[in-house]
Amino acid sequence: HHWGYGKEDGPSSWYKNYPVAEGNRQSPIDIVPNEASRDRDLGPLMINYDHCTSINISNNGHSVVVEFNDSDDRSVIKGGPLDNPYRLKQFHFHWGGKGHEGSEHTVSGKGFASELHLVHWNAVKYKTYGEASTAPDGLAVLGIFLETGDDHRWLHMITDVLYTVKYKGSITDFKGFNPKCLLPSSLHFWTYLGSLTTPPLHESVIWIVLKEPIEVSEKQLGMLRMLLFTEEEDNQKMRMENNFRPPQPLKGRRVRSSN
Numbered sequence: 001h002h003w004g005y006g007k008e009d010g011p012s013s014w015y016k017n018y019p020v021a022e023g024n025r026q027s028p029i030d031i032v033p034n035e036a037s038r039d040r041d042l043g044p045l046m047i048n049y050d051h052c053t054s055i056n057i058s059n060n061g062h063s064v065v066v067e068f069n070d071s072d073d074r075s076v077i078k079g080g081p082l083d084n085p086y087r088l089k090q091f092h093f094h095w096g097g098k099g100h101e102g103s104e105h106t107v108s109g110k111g112f113a114s115e116l117h118l119v120h121w122n123a124v125k126y127k128t129y130g131e132a133s134t135a136p137d138g139l140a141v142l143g144i145f146l147e148t149g150d151d152h153r154w155l156h157m158i159t160d161v162l163y164t165v166k167y168k169g170s171i172t173d174f175k176g177f178n179p180k181c182l183l184p185s186s187l188h189f190w191t192y193l194g195s196l197t198t199p200p201l202h203e204s205v206i207w208i209v210l211k212e213p214i215e216v217s218e219k220q221l222g223m224l225r226m227l228l229f230t231e232e233e234d235n236q237k238m239r240m241e242n243n244f245r246p247p248q249p250l251k252g253r254r255v256r257s258s259n
């Protein structure tokens, strides 16, 4: 099934091939801070990326993705809303067009320029990522807002190699990158039960959205926008931008806030 972010194949038409698009725990959502409930038994988030091993960076025609070796518990998050440690599998971004918003989650209706998603899976309960990706507690995604401001000193490691994955289907080695350098100083978060924000939209994600955005420069965001949705041999060059799904109905879900 071909899907995308255009007029014909974009988020408003995904329900045709992925009926769960109209389900009861879809993502992203608009987060309203003063409607979120502070939950005393929400412990601190614990992120352990010390033995992090990135493998490659690729353009999948929807976003730019950095994949990790998830054969053991070397990079995990635990605590917060999680009952088990969840293993880091990949991270990717969503962003807008020049001067437009591009995040998926919004905060009181406000969007950010971009949003980073660190995708983790529950390797205690499930044998593979594929199996976890369809289970209600299978995935945990750490969402981090990017706002425009100063240059991000470590994001250069990624933006400097984007030219090697300009076209859909391109992939290059990208070893030894540790995403803890992309975390903001505070790990305060909102959390709720949701879904993948891209097809197949499985309702299998425990979302953990950090309250503090990181700052990246307009120039660095511009590098993301030089990526293409299209393949090298495709003579129609479509810039990769506005690859975000808009907020979905809350349908009675509770959003909790860390203390």
Ligand SMILES: C[C@@H](NC(=O)c1ccc(Cl)c(S(N)(=O)=O)c1)c1ccccc1O
Binding pocket: 060, 062, 063, 117, 119, 139, 141, 195, 196, 197, 198, 199, 200, 205
């Ligand atoms: C675009 C890309 N999506 C993911 O890989 C993806 C996986 C898990 C999560 Cl939890 C998310 S998200 N955005 O909710 O964090 C995104 C994709 C989708 C389908 C086929 C190929 C392909 O590359």
Ligand SMILES: [Zn+2]
Binding pocket: 092, 093, 094, 117, 197
């Ligand atoms: Zn995402």
